[in-house]
Structures are given as structure tokens and as C-alpha cells.
Amino acid sequence: MIQFENVVKRFRRHQVLKGVELEIERGHRVALVGSNGAGKTTLIRCLLGEYTCEGSVRVDGLDPREHRREVLSKVGFVPQLPPPLKMPVIQLVRFAASLCDADPRRMIEVAGRLGLNVDSFRNHPFVKLSGGQKQKLLIAIALGRDSELLLLDEPAANLDPQARHIFFELLAEKKETSVMLISSHRLDEVATLVNRVVEMDQGNLVLDDRVADLVELSSRLYCEVGLIRPETAFARAIMQWGFQTGDGGLNWSGYVAGPDRLRYLGVLSRYAALLGSLRMDEVDTDAEGHDTRHD
Amino acid sequence: MNHLWLNALADIVDSLRARWFFVYTIVFGGLVVLLFAYGLAESRIMGFTGLSRLLLTYIQLTMAILPVFVLITTVRSVAGDREAGVFEYLLSLPVSLGAWFWGKIIGRFLMVFLPVFAAMLGALVWGGFKGVELPLNLFIYYTALLMVLAWCFLGIGMLISTLTRSSDVAQGAAFVTWLTLLLFLDLILLGVLIQEHLPAETAVAMALANPMQVFRTASMMLFDPQLVLLGPSAYVILDNFGQSGYIMYALIYPVLLGTACMTLGFYLFKRSDLP
Numbered sequence: 266m267i268q269f270e271n272v273v274k275r276f277r278r279h280q281v282l283k284g285v286e287l288e289i290e291r292g293h294r295v296a297l298v299g300s301n302g303a304g305k306t307t308l309i310r311c312l313l314g315e316y317t318c319e320g321s322v323r324v325d326g327l328d329p330r331e332h333r334r335e336v337l338s339k340v341g342f343v344p345q346l347p348p349p350l351k352m353p354v355i356q357l358v359r360f361a362a363s364l365c366d367a368d369p370r371r372m373i374e375v376a377g378r379l380g381l382n383v384d385s386f387r388n389h390p391f392v393k394l395s396g397g398q399k400q401k402l403l404i405a406i407a408l409g410r411d412s413e414l415l416l417l418d419e420p421a422a423n424l425d426p427q428a429r430h431i432f433f434e435l436l437a438e439k440k441e442t443s444v445m446l447i448s449s450h451r452l453d454e455v456a457t458l459v460n461r462v463v464e465m466d467q468g469n470l471v472l473d474d475r476v477a478d479l480v481e482l483s484s485r486l487y488c489e490v491g492l493i494r495p496e497t498a499f500a501r502a503i504m505q506w507g508f509q510t511g512d513g514g515l516n517w518s519g520y521v522a523g524p525d526r527l528r529y530l531g532v533l534s535r536y537a538a539l540l541g542s543l544r545m546d547e548v549d550t551d552a553e554g555h556d557t558r559h560d
Numbered sequence: 561m562n563h564l565w566l567n568a569l570a571d572i573v574d575s576l577r578a579r580w581f582f583v584y585t586i587v588f589g590g591l592v593v594l595l596f597a598y599g600l601a602e603s604r605i606m607g608f609t610g611l612s613r614l615l616l617t618y619i620q621l622t623m624a625i626l627p628v629f630v631l632i633t634t635v636r637s638v639a640g641d642r643e644a645g646v647f648e649y650l651l652s653l654p655v656s657l658g659a660w661f662w663g664k665i666i667g668r669f670l671m672v673f674l675p676v677f678a679a680m681l682g683a684l685v686w687g688g689f690k691g692v693e694l695p696l697n698l699f700i701y702y703t704a705l706l707m708v709l710a711w712c713f714l715g716i717g718m719l720i721s722t723l724t725r726s727s728d729v730a731q732g733a734a735f736v737t738w739l740t741l742l743l744f745l746d747l748i749l750l751g752v753l754i755q756e757h758l759p760a761e762t763a764v765a766m767a768l769a770n771p772m773q774v775f776r777t778a779s780m781m782l783f784d785p786q787l788v789l790l791g792p793s794a795y796v797i798l799d800n801f802g803q804s805g806y807i808m809y810a811l812i813y814p815v816l817l818g819t820a821c822m823t824l825g826f827y828l829f830k831r832s833d834l835p
Contacts, residue, residue, distance in 0.1 A: 310648070310835065313651070315647075315833065316834070316835075317832065333657065334655070337652060338654040340652065344652075347649075348645045348646040348649040348650070349645075349646065350574065350646060351574045351578060352570060352573045352574050356570070356573055360570050363566055364655050365654055403649075
């Protein structure tokens with residue numbers, strides 16, 4: 266679906282992309298990782314047809330620069346930093362839906378699933394929303410239509426754990442029919458979402474590897490943590506994941522989205538000396554929303 | 561809705577909530593209020609009284625303020641939007657670059673022209689309410705002049721925004737452009753004329769190329785048809801154009817200049833990096 270052939274991008278004398286060769290097929294979920302300045306954003310902008318470049322970029326055989334509307338109508342893009350748009354939320358949704366020939370109600374519904382009630386904020390300027398709300402709306406605009414290519418730049422960075430779980434579910438719904446290119450400067454943030462890892466360094470592809478695709482995007486884990494003593498800092502951190510305690514902070518329990526397990530373990534690792542016991546059970550959710558645990 | 565109008569509407573809604581638009585509207589609305597407050601509608605100068613006198617003063621003040629306001633606010637918001645990532649996001653949506661660029665121009669034009677027009681219209685309505693004579697011909701002529709002036713400087717502003725990559729550079733370039741045109745109204749023009757012993761026709765050609773001078777002369781022509789205030793160069797203008805010919809020129813040239821700048825800006829925009 267996507268082909269980069271010897272793509273070179275220069276800003277004056279500085280070469281930011283140095284002959285990138287990359288092919289991505291439908292069903293691929295690619296983590297595009299690399300440190301700041303590696304060329305990830307430049308590569309995405311070339312793919313969106315926003316940057317001119319040497320070499321060739323093709324989406325389904327079309328040049329995104331010359332066939333903007335055909336190519337971009339298939340693309341759902343979530344930028345790392347939300348743009349400071351002053352237009353009201355409802356107008357942004359209608360604006361995007363009109364340009365994409367999509368139904369704004371579908372976008373509003375996806376926003377609702379992510380926990381953002383568009384009707385409550387319909388006349389708020391987009392720029393005045395919180396970071397998480399902006400991210401939810403941009404995700405809703407990208408996923409609430411028939412996009413076949415999802416370009417996500419640190420998409421879940423500002424989301425709360427519940428919204429992250431829904432977001433992963435939404436990605437799971439599109440995983441067979443779409444290409445996902447998820448950019449991040451930390452692999453552990455996105456590792457469990459993808460089945461391929463592409464690493465960039467100083468404008469070159471330095472790694473292109475398939476990874477085990479064992480984690481179901483929509484899965485959930487029931488987790489319990491026992492501490493050797495209550496600790497305020499730990500309580501603050503774990504409560505952000507929606508965990509609860511019944512005994513003054515000694516034992517905690519809650520749910521973690523399957524693809525978030527690495528992040529969750531990363532948080533726990535900061536308090537390793539406090540940990541007394543740890544338990545993680547995969548949970549099946551039936552059609553009625555009831556959970557069944559696998560011990 | 562057509563993508564062009566959709567983008568124009570988006571720009572209008574964005575501008576309505578922007579601080580520049582608030583200041584801009586206050587300045588032009590405030591000007592009319594001040595002119596009324598200081599009794600300019602009642603004063604008499606060179607045979608002009610009532611609303612004609614007020615509009616005359618308003619147009620002179622507008623000539624000084626409108627170009628710099630349009631230039632600075634256009635380059636500030638367009639280049640600022642690009643820097644802040646607005647272009648990166650909105651241009652990832654399936655909109656043609658033509659609909660985006662020209663839609664932005666249409667929306668922006670309405671936003672820079674309407675407050676100026678509304679202030680003049682407000683003066684007319686207020687004058688009617690007070691029972692003074694309504695100079696409708698003057699009103700229509702000045703409206704057309706302001707419209708073409710706003711279009712011209714919007715075009716220059718869009719070209720500068722396309723050529724520059726940061727809002728600081730864009731604002732600097734816009735200010736220098738305005739200052740150059742302003743200085744060429746008289747000071748530099750006279751200096752060059754004297755120092756280089758230029759023929760009068762060359763100096764007049766330079767004045768005719770300056771949209772601010774064109775606007776100034778055209779607005780002057782209405783209360784001074786023989787352009788006595790302009791001195792001997794008036795002969796060159798009147799001999800070559802005639803009064804109505806010059807008025808036509810003053811209405812057509814700035815539109816052509818503004819459109820040429822916009823078209824060049826669009827051509828460069830299409831060929832360059834967008835965000």
C-alpha cells in the first residue's frame with residue numbers, strides 16, 4: 266500500500282532523510298521509533314504530501330502530492346501536538362467530516378466512546394480543551410471515518426487509562442483493513458500495539474523487524490498489587506490508572522488494557538522495592554460486558 | 561458545501577475568535593466614534609460639511625492604518641498558524657491546495673474589509689438618524705476604494721506569508737514593505753527625484769505603482785478634482801488619465817496587483833513545503 270523509494274529530504278544543506286526505502290502492506294501495524302531529529306515527522310509529512318522530496322512516495326500507486334484528495338481521503342492523522350485551532354469543537358467535527366465526505370455523527374460517537382461528550386463542549390473553542398480532550402477529538406476525527414491508513418504520532422500520550430483501552434479497541438476494529446504507522450520516540454509505549462518495528466536514526470532506517478503479534482489489542486488485564494507498606498507517591502501514581510484500595514493503600518486492584526502492560530510494568534518498576542505481591546490475569550469480556558478472568 | 565467556501569467559513573470563524581480581529585474592529589469602530597465625538601460631522605473644511613467631512617477624515621486615517629493592519633495581521637496569523645502546526649493538521653485532510661489557499665483569502669478578505677465597511681455604514685446610519693445629508697455617492701466610492709486597498713494589501717500579505725517560514729521574519733518583512741510604500745508617498749520619491757534628476761514622468765510612474773499613493777490621490781480627487789494639492793505632477797495624471805480614467809485606474813490597479821501577489825503566492829505555496 267505504501268512505498269518509499271530512495272526518499273531524500275533536505276532543509277537547505279541539512280539532509281534529514283537519506284534515501285529511505287520502505288514498503289508497508291495492509292495489515293501491517295508499524296512502530297516508527299527513533300530519537301528526536303531521527304526523521305520520523307519528516308517521513309510522515311512526506312507521506313502526507315506536505316513536504317516536497319526527492320525519490321518517490323506512493324500510496325496505492327498514487328503520489329500524495331499530486332493526488333492529494335484521493336490519497337488523503339484514506340488517511341486518518343493524529344498529530345503529536347494538537348493544533349491551536351480556535352474554531353468550536355462542533356465546527357471542527359463538521360469541517361473535517363465535510364472535507365472527508367464522512368458522517369459527523371460517527372466521529373461524535375467515537376469521541377463518546379473515548380469519554381468525550383461532544384455535545385457538552387460543542388461551542389468551546391478547540392484550543393481551550395484540555396490536552397486529553399483534544400487528543401480524544403483528533404482520534405475521533407481520524408477513526409470515525411473509513412480511513413485505511415492511520416498515521417498516529419504519539420497518539421495515546423495524553424489519554425487516561427480508560428480512554429487508552431477504548432482507543433486500543435478502536436484500533437483493533439481496523440487492524441485487518443488498515444495500515445497503521447505509529448510514531449514514538451519510545452518503543453515500550455507502542456511495542457504491544459504493532460507487528461512491525463521500524464527504527465530511524467539520523468535520516469536512515471536502521472532497523473526493520475517483525476515482532477510477535479501475541480497481544481490482542483482489545484484485551485484487558487485484571488491486576489492486583491500488594492505493597493510491603495502504604496506509600497503516598499505510589500498511591501498517586503496507581504490511582505491515575507484507576508486502581509482502588511480497600512485497606513488504606515496496602516493492596517490495590519484495577520484493570521489495565523492489554524497493550525498497556527509494558528507501560529504498567531514500567532510504572533511498577535519505579536516502586537520495585539515496595540512491591541510485596543503482583544498478579545495479572547487476562548480478562549474476557551462477553552457481549553453483555555461481563556468479565557471472566559483466566560488465572 | 562464546496563471546499564472553497566468551507567475553508568473561507570473556517571477562516572472567518574477562527575478570525576472572529578482571534579485577538580487581532582477584536583483589536584482591528586475596535587480601532588476602526590473607535591475611529592468613527594472619535595470623529596463623531598470631536599464633532600467632525602458638524603465641522604466645515606474646503607466646503608465639506610457633515611458626513612462628507614467625517615468620511616473624508618476617516619478615509620485619510622484609514623489609509624494610514626488599514627494597510628499596516630492588514631499586512632501585519634495576515635502574516636502574523638498565517639505564518640503563526642504554520643509555525644503552531646495548524647497547517648500540518650488541516651492540510652492532512654483531503655482538501656485541494658487551491659480550495660485551501662483561496663478559501664483562506666476569501667475568508668480573510670471579508671474579515672478585514674467588513675469592520676472598516678461596518679464603521680462607515682454605522683456613520684451613515686447615525687448621520688441619517690441625526691437628520692444630516694447622506695453623501696451616498698461618496699460612500700459608494702470610498703467603499704470601493706477601501707475594498708480594493710484591503711484586497712491589494714491582503715495579496716501582498718499572503719505573498720509575504722508564503723515566502724517566509726517564521727512569523728517573526730514575516731512580520732518584519734511586512735513592516736518593511738509598508739514602511740517602504742509609506743516613505744515612497746513623498747519623502748523618498750522627492751529625494752530620488754532631486755538627487756537623480758529624474759523626469760517628472762518617472763516620478764509619477766513610481767507614484768502610480770505605489771498602491772498607497774494611488775489610493776491617496778484617488779481619495780484626494782474627490783474633494784480636489786484638479787489635484788491642486790498635488791502640485792505640477794497633477795498635470796501628468798490628468799493629461800494621461802483624465803479624472804474618470806484615474807478613478808478607474810485607482811479601482812482596477814490595486815485589484816490587479818493584489819491578485820498578482822496572491823497568484824504568485826499560491827504558485828510558490830503549491831511548490832514548497834506546506835507546514
